[in-house]
Amino acid sequence: MSMKLTPGKLAGLKSVSTPKGVIAAAAMDQRGSLKKSLAKEKGVADLPDEALIEFKELVTDVLTQHASAILLDPEFGLPASKKRHGKGLLLAYEKTGYDAALPGRLPDLLDVWSVRRLKEAGADCIKILLYYTPYEKTAINDHKHAWVERIGDECRAHDIPFFLETVGYAVHGEDEKGLEYAKRKPDVVTGSMEEFGKERYGVDVLKVEVPIQMEFVEGTKAFKGTKAYTRAEALEHFRTSASSTHKPFIYLSAGVSNPVFIETLELAAESGTSFNGVLCGRATWKDGIAVYAKQGAKAFEEWLLSTGVENINNVNKALEAAHSWHDKVDVNG
Template sequence: MKISPGKLWGLRRLADDNGRFKMLAMDQTGPIVNPIKEKRGLDQAPYTDIAAVKAMLARQLVRHASAVLLDPPFGYAAAINDIPARTGLVVGSEWAVWEVTETGRKSRNVPGWDAGVIRRIGGDAVKINLWFRSDVSADVRSHQIDYLDSVRKACEANDIALVLEFLVYPFPGESADVFAERRVALVLEALADSDVMNPAGVDLYKLEPPVAVHNVPDPDGPEGAAVQAAFDRVARGILRPWVLLSGGANPDDFQRLLTYAYRSGANGYLAGRAIWADAFSHFPDMKAMEEGLAQSDIMERLNALTDRLAAPWNAHKCWAGVVEMSPSGRDFVAAYGGDNLSTCNIY
């Protein structure tokens, strides 16, 4: 299968040298902002606190990652100086600016942020979080699909890789218990939706586990077969490389979830809370938090599992054995630069 030069380079940058994704997420909204507000007793989390946390995550953890996911409002400026130049960079174009309605959430870009801006600041990929569930109103569904299409086109115009994450979510007034009971069914319904899973313009999927993320059965135990079947069913419909998110799982549960995902063909992980939530629980004791991050071996364990079981992204079935950059060869400059270069005497 053919892939454009910028998207190919972006995927290579996000993966390690063997083509496996070991990506650290530190773009989170609620999991970082809400605990800070609660512990400070404030209606809004201070920028200095959020920036200090994200800088610390970068300082302590990014060296273990093939790539890092940052948000525009807080993460990029706070953390970029602590990210090694070799590390791939994924930047979200949306962050806590979605519209909440009674019949569903509508995703939006951060004002002024799009694929072109992310390309200019050195991003290797654009990530969007598409809030999605099958029982939204028709206008919400239409908005979400139109939003996804607009981002696809912008990434193609700027030849930058697109990482598509979708997350299910509770409606206003829907209790946490009711949503928890429905979450897995909502994930499976979204994964079966042809508009969301349309691979056109998508280079990498970031997916929720299709099972409960707590008390995950041993992949080699008697209950493992049913969980593996759920992952296998999902994997059959994924027509691009994909990675698993942690979804609030603890480190041990996430390792089990990753094992199932890798046995189904996943190409790595893009995770945050499973990696740093325990250390972050010490906030505002920044010294204790930094010590917890420095002593953690979670990423080393995830990386070892990934090296052992994950398939390289260029081995995904969508490539049919060949990853071919296009345009390429003698006509690359004219084809990629535009027709105005086709008559230049440069050879």
């Protein structure tokens, strides 16, 4: 079944993809968490915004030479968007983090931005992050469903692709890095993909977590000794989540190390899923945070040119197994 894309959505998707229709995008829209990490490595309480802006510029300048697009935020990332070597631009539309005082990790949009304004700022695509689990209370998920519908309609009105990133979380009191949540994760990911693949939301590309936690997959290099799934079961979880939607979908790196992300993509390839690329952030540049904080911009740039480029090329190699989203949409409009 192929989706029909409007001309603007088709053009937007093409601009963030390789000519073959694979999304090989770098992600650099971290804000609050990145600021905290940089300050911690530097041993200070807070950093000026200029540091965040410079960090994003350096990452963008070096890594977009090896990526099909870059994801940035309009708060600190617009100067970096000028250094993207003609590659596609996705802009984030949500506020960073969530209000921990309220239940349900409810999302919020940036105050002085709209899809119209993001498009005027040069966005080829709009990206939203939503914390979501099918196990959450109905009232909370209803709130989230309506919120995504609104954004979907705004993107339809401006004929620009809508990337929805869903990140699961625990509502049963489990440790999100622990065994019990790892066992539940396949259902969280599959349920999220199933829900937001529905036409009413107007999502063009689902940016999803892999449906397993690598360190709990027996027989992988990432395995740490406690088993949630056999390798065969892990492969089956990939297939089940992939078959829950007809939409193009890409994997996020979720902050794991480069070797673990590469092995994850190898597992996805082995499972035969029709994933259409990645939006990969921390798995390429995370280890450079300490370099920038302790040694400054020049040292960080050198680190990016060697290790950063090596990391993204590892990802690109793993992406040889990705499928073209052209197979899922009517490319001839």
